[in-house]
Amino acid sequence: MKPTLLCLLLLAAAPLARGVDLVSDSVFNDPFDNAGPVGKKLQSNSTEKKAADGSFHDPFAESNSTTAEQPAPAVSDPIEKVNRVFFTFNDKLYSWVLKPISRGFGFIAPTPVRESLDRAFVNLKYPVRGVNNLLEGQFTGAGVETARFVVNTTVGIGGLFDPASRWKLKPQPADFDQTLATYRIPSGFYLNLPVLGPSSARGAVGSVGDMFLNPTFYINPDWIGLAVTGANTVNYTSLHYKEYDTLKAGTLDPYVAMRSAYFENRRHALEKVRAKAQDKAQDNTQEKAQEKVQSKPRAKTKVVGQDKK
Amino acid sequence: MKRLFITAACMISLAAGALAGSPMAEIKTTTDKVLASLNDPKVQGDDKKAQRIGLVQKAMDTRFAWEESARACLGRHWAKLSPGQKTEFIKLFSQFLEETYAQKIATYYGELDHIAYQGEKIIQDSGTDYAQVKILLTTKSNVDHPVEYRMQKNAAGDWKVYDVIIEGVSLVKNYRDQFDAIIAKSGYDGLIQEIKAKKPASPDLR
DSSP states (O other): OHHHHHHHHHHHHHHHHHHHSSSOOSSSOOOOOOOOOOHHHHHHHHHHTTHHHTTOHHHHHOOOOOHHOOOOOOOOTTHHHHHHHHHHHHHHHHIIIIIIHHHHHHHOHHHHOOOOOOOOHHHHHHHHHHHHHHTTTOHHHHHHHHHHHHHHHHHTTTSSSSSHHHHTTOOOOOHHHHHHTTTTOOOOOOOEETTTTEEEHHHHHHHHHHHOOGGGGGGHHHHHHHHHHHHHHHHHHHHHHHHHHHHHHHHHHHHHHHHHHHHHHHHHHHHHHHHHHHHHHHHHEEEEEEEEOOTTTOOOOOOOOOBOO | OHHHHHHEEEEEEEHHHEEEEEOHHHHHHHHHHHHHHHHGGOSSSSGGHHHHHHHHHHHHHHOOHHHHHHHHGGGGGGGGHHHHHHHHHHHHHHHHHHHHHHHHHHGGGGEEEEEEEEEEEEEEEEEEEEEEEEEEETTOOOEEEEEEEEEEEEEOOOOOOOEEEETTTEEHHHHHHHHHHHHHHHHHHHHHHHHHOOSSSOOOOO
């Protein structure tokens, strides 16, 4: 009797022990993973083995309409060899030329000065954000950007300071690549451009569009415009070189890491634009129904316990 | 009627938030603890960086689900490994990730101005609880960085982080893409060699 009972107990405990001691066999499936460019590809790969791996499906992906509707295409990198050459080129250009110059400049100019300069350069590119907000149908965004430009150019002394942010006028980033994305134009293949860095077929077209909206493009003679762009780059790098260095230090294949991060980051920016558009649409229908509930949390996600310091 | 419903929902969610052990509360507690220990005057300065990294690593060990992270990063390759290989991979991967991540926090914590805890979302999938916690880091130069933690409730009932998403870039997905590329090129053994060969991440930040 007793040995049988013991056996039964052991048998009953076996799955428990397995769960605790042994490392699980199944592929880890993230229910929040809303199938990004590569995630989609990987998922389609893993579905063949779904049964064998025992991986579960993603309930969150279906409820997340912003991405489920328009799944981003898989990352394509047909000219990886060329891209990698330019990646190495940019890396050397950065470590041998740009970083030493920027660090030298950072040594001369204190951080607050460089931050102010950077804000002024950003402020100068207002037409890029203003026009693209309009093209995306983000009229509120365009309005906020215009207000920011006016306030920061005057009160903020040519954009050196950012009083607009203190007045709840937060930046509304927009560029031509993002505009094309909102028109449902796919990003196309990955491009690692010399000097300019990570981009895509669509991104390259977008950069050209943005160039025409950038005031420095119209500075005459050309060399002053180039000098301004150069100063902008050196100043920006002096504030941000840590980021590239930590990226390189924490990756096994910096090229793939950069490519993956580029597409993910663009997707994230586009999602934010779509969420804004959705919120606006919801607000409109609510107004029509005369059912404007005050202080509505940002829909979609259930916000629990707002805690702002 | 609708207003009543919303008020009730708010009260319930507030009560849930106040309960100890909500995923967002756990993130806040850990973050506050790490920041407090990092801001300790005893560990300031460039020469104390190793100590600061140690502090962050200790906190990460209590809050991270290393096995789940490792599984997620290997994706479809995971199932092909032997149990021994799996254990080895989890160990190597957690060391690597911990070092890289702790380096970043110990480097950048000084630039942090404040954190807004924006909200959490809990879902259940196949009998396991998953949570998404969104926070917004604001730096001293007034730049916002959205960060999202993805967590899983383990068998002991503790919420553990398996992925961190910064500006839309998922840590797990980024490593999965890298591991995929390396495995495609030089196989799993090649990946292990590369992880082992990667010196403790020490970026030149002077």
